[in-house]
Amino acid sequence: MPAIPQYAPLSWYLMLSAILFALGVAGFLFRRNIITVFMSIELMLNAVNLSFIAFSYKQGQNDGHIYSFFVMVVAAAEAAVGLAIILTVFKNRQTLEIDEVSSLKN
Amino acid sequence: MNFLILSLIKAAVVAFVLMTTLAYLQWIERKVIAHIQLRVGPRRVGPHGLLQPLADVIKLLTKEDILPSHVNKVFYFLAPFIAVFFALIAISVIPFGGEVNIGGVKTMMQLTDLNIGVLFILGLSGMGVYGVALAGWASNNKYALIGGLRSSAQMISYELPMAMAIAAPLLMLNTLSFRQLVDAQSGFYFGFIPRWTIFQGPFPQVISFLLFGIAVFAETNRVPFDLPEAENELVAGFHVEYSSMKFAAFFMAEYANMVTVSCVATLLFLGGWQPLFPAEYGSKYIPTLIFLFGAVMCFYHGLNPVRAFDRITLPVAGVVFLGIAGIFLVPMLSTILLPLFWFAAKVGVILFVYMWVRGTLPRFRYDQLMSFAWTFMFPAAVANLFVTALLVALS
Amino acid sequence: MDAILFLIFATLAVACAVNLVLQKHPIASAISLVGVMGSLAVLYLLLGGEFIAMAQLIVYAGAIMVLFVFVIMLLNAGIEQRTGRRLWVTYGGVPMLAVLIGMAAYIVERALPPTEAVRFGTFQHGNAFDIGERLFKVYVLPFEATSILILVAILGAIVLARKEIS
Numbered sequence: 001m002p003a004i005p006q007y008a009p010l011s012w013y014l015m016l017s018a019i020l021f022a023l024g025v026a027g028f029l030f031r032r033n034i035i036t037v038f039m040s041i042e043l044m045l046n047a048v049n050l051s052f053i054a055f056s057y058k059q060g061q062n063d064g065h066i067y068s069f070f071v072m073v074v075a076a077a078e079a080a081v082g083l084a085i086i087l088t089v090f091k092n093r094q095t096l097e098i099d100e101v102s103s104l105k106n
Numbered sequence: 107m108n109f110l111i112l113s114l115i116k117a118a119v120v121a122f123v124l125m126t127t128l129a130y131l132q133w134i135e136r137k138v139i140a141h142i143q144l145r146v147g148p149r150r151v152g153p154h155g156l157l158q159p160l161a162d163v164i165k166l167l168t169k170e171d172i173l174p175s176h177v178n179k180v181f182y183f184l185a186p187f188i189a190v191f192f193a194l195i196a197i198s199v200i201p202f203g204g205e206v207n208i209g210g211v212k213t214m215m216q217l218t219d220l221n222i223g224v225l226f227i228l229g230l231s232g233m234g235v236y237g238v239a240l241a242g243w244a245s246n247n248k249y250a251l252i253g254g255l256r257s258s259a260q261m262i263s264y265e266l267p268m269a270m271a272i273a274a275p276l277l278m279l280n281t282l283s284f285r286q287l288v289d290a291q292s293g294f295y296f297g298f299i300p301r302w303t304i305f306q307g308p309f310p311q312v313i314s315f316l317l318f319g320i321a322v323f324a325e326t327n328r329v330p331f332d333l334p335e336a337e338n339e340l341v342a343g344f345h346v347e348y349s350s351m352k353f354a355a356f357f358m359a360e361y362a363n364m365v366t367v368s369c370v371a372t373l374l375f376l377g378g379w380q381p382l383f384p385a386e387y388g389s390k391y392i393p394t395l396i397f398l399f400g401a402v403m404c405f406y407h408g409l410n411p412v413r414a415f416d417r418i419t420l421p422v423a424g425v426v427f428l429g430i431a432g433i434f435l436v437p438m439l440s441t442i443l444l445p446l447f448w449f450a451a452k453v454g455v456i457l458f459v460y461m462w463v464r465g466t467l468p469r470f471r472y473d474q475l476m477s478f479a480w481t482f483m484f485p486a487a488v489a490n491l492f493v494t495a496l497l498v499a500l501s
Numbered sequence: 502m503d504a505i506l507f508l509i510f511a512t513l514a515v516a517c518a519v520n521l522v523l524q525k526h527p528i529a530s531a532i533s534l535v536g537v538m539g540s541l542a543v544l545y546l547l548l549g550g551e552f553i554a555m556a557q558l559i560v561y562a563g564a565i566m567v568l569f570v571f572v573i574m575l576l577n578a579g580i581e582q583r584t585g586r587r588l589w590v591t592y593g594g595v596p597m598l599a600v601l602i603g604m605a606a607y608i609v610e611r612a613l614p615p616t617e618a619v620r621f622g623t624f625q626h627g628n629a630f631d632i633g634e635r636l637f638k639v640y641v642l643p644f645e646a647t648s649i650l651i652l653v654a655i656l657g658a659i660v661l662a663r664k665e666i667s
Contacts, residue, residue: 007618013507018606035576054619077650077653083568282629
């Protein structure tokens with residue numbers, strides 16, 4: 001069991017951000033329910049926020065916090081419109097699986 | 107003393123006092139509502155029903171804890187836990203008084219002074235919505251689902267005017283930490299008007315106080331906004347499938363939320379533990395005078411009481427009040443107890459208004475409730491914030 | 502102490518994220534995402550971003566995710582159906598992807614000069630005053646633009662989700 005250092009190095013935060021982003025991409029590619037796909041997008045946005053804050057710590061200025069704040073605001077707007085679209089798709093197709101909303105295919 | 111041990115001791119004291127307060131708050135509410143409705147309230151269990159909360163706790167603990175077979179087990183167990191967790195955590199940033207010195211240990215009467223304390227409380231009230239929504243959904247019951255959805259929609263609709271009503275005094279006081287908020291309200295205008303936020307220039311925050319008061323009635327699901335959880339609407343709403351201890355958890359969460367928002371209203375608008383008039387006009391003797399008055403009333407009514415056993419209980423209560431009045435005169439204890447008394451008195455007044463409104467007003471219909479939030483409270487809060495910002499910028 | 506806190510909440514975040522990807526019912530995924538956001542809020546606090554941590558709790562975990570939970574409850578989204586996709590694609594691809602990107606991040610970090618450790622209390626500009634100063638002085642144009650964006654999003658959501666007047 002290697003010794004745990006007293007302070008976590010910044011690279012650990014970046015690796016955590018990368019792992020969360022990868023899990024978000026995996027959820028986005030492999031899930032069929034449209035709401036879960038949307039939540040994987042939110043997971044990716046959160047991972048990117050963590051990256052911004054970590055680099056803002058390294059730089060010593062709070063610009064990264066501002067960018068992260070704007071990412072949150074845009075994610076809120078996107079979630080509102082995206083969920084409205086999902087509601088409309090459900091009203092018209094009565095399904096929440098992305099493979100069945102395929103009338104433009106072929 | 108070691109910071110960790112001191113924090114643990116303070117947390118234990120605060121938790122114990124909070125639990126006792128929650129239990130006896132229910133007793134006070136039942137008595138107050140009973141007297142508003144011209145009846146008496148609990149009076150059999152112990153003198154004047156004082157042991158009724160104990161009886162209720164024993165009943166709720168020993169009742170059969172039913173786990174219905176049609177519920178979603180994980181969320182059924184998680185929902186009251188979430189509700190209670192976020193309701194009780196909020197008490198950790200509320201200051202009850204100034205800095206005290208007990209036996210050589212200097213400490214603040216607060217568990218932790220976050221410099222973003224107000225945002226912390228706002229975040230916790232947002233997270234408390236999950237307890238209600240998950241309870242409604244996990245019960246797998248049409249009525250519970252509708253009640254849970256209505257209640258969470260109501261809570262998030264009223265969070266907006268609440269947040270804006272909180273933002274207006276923050277513009278004037280310029281800080282987010284609760285302790286600094288109260289320190290910015292110290293001092294007196296013209297020597298006798300306290301500099302509480304509702305009296306403070308350039309814009310006395312009376313409208314913000316009213317908007318905040320109405321919004322927190324809706325946030326804590328209390329009358330007149332308690333449609334989602336009333337017993338005779340929707341078969342008790344989101345907690346219809348819960349029994350015994352989990353049901354008690356929801357009610358403990360509701361009362362804890364009530365106490366938290368009353369404390370926040372006191373700290374933001376009513377000056378926290380600052381006294382009503384300066385110490386040179388005798389504000390140090392107000393608690394003693396109030397308890398002496400209480401003792402005199404008890405003795406007077408104990409002389410020819412309405413009920414026979416009151417010949418014993420009322421003089422005993424009078425003696426207890428005399429003892430408390432005497433404690434406030436001891437100089438060593440009064441530095442600790444005086445700010446605590448002012449804080450508790452203001453919080454008590456707001457809680458009494460909560461119970462008074464419950465006994466007096468009928469409840470809103472759901473569409474009236476939502477249109478009240480979006481068509482009246484939200485524009486009023488925006489206009490109030492705008493006027494406050496304008497006046498602060500101009501001065 | 503800082504590293505132990507980081508390890509606890511990082512493990513919690515990764516566990517909740519894995520749970521999000523693996524759960525069949527969307528409501529369990531939504532609650533796991535709330536768990537991820539809560540752990541990330543603690544990590545932001547460790548990095549000195551106290552305002553952003555509270556904004557994450559208020560905006561992301563307290564409003565956006567409530568919206569998700571609402572929609573899932575309203576649509577009564579059921580359990581996802583098993584597809585004809587082969588098992589190794591889902592249960593092998595997911596961890597392999599995570600390991601790949603984690604390894605890439607590790608290699609990149611090793612190639613850069615070593616960065617200092619994150620000490621709680623070093624970063625002092627994360628409070629509301631400094632964030633507000635930067636937001637309203639330097640970044641006031643994006644601030645106004647995002648407020649118009651939110652207005653457009655509200656209008657779009659209302660138009661999309663209302664009942665048809667037939």
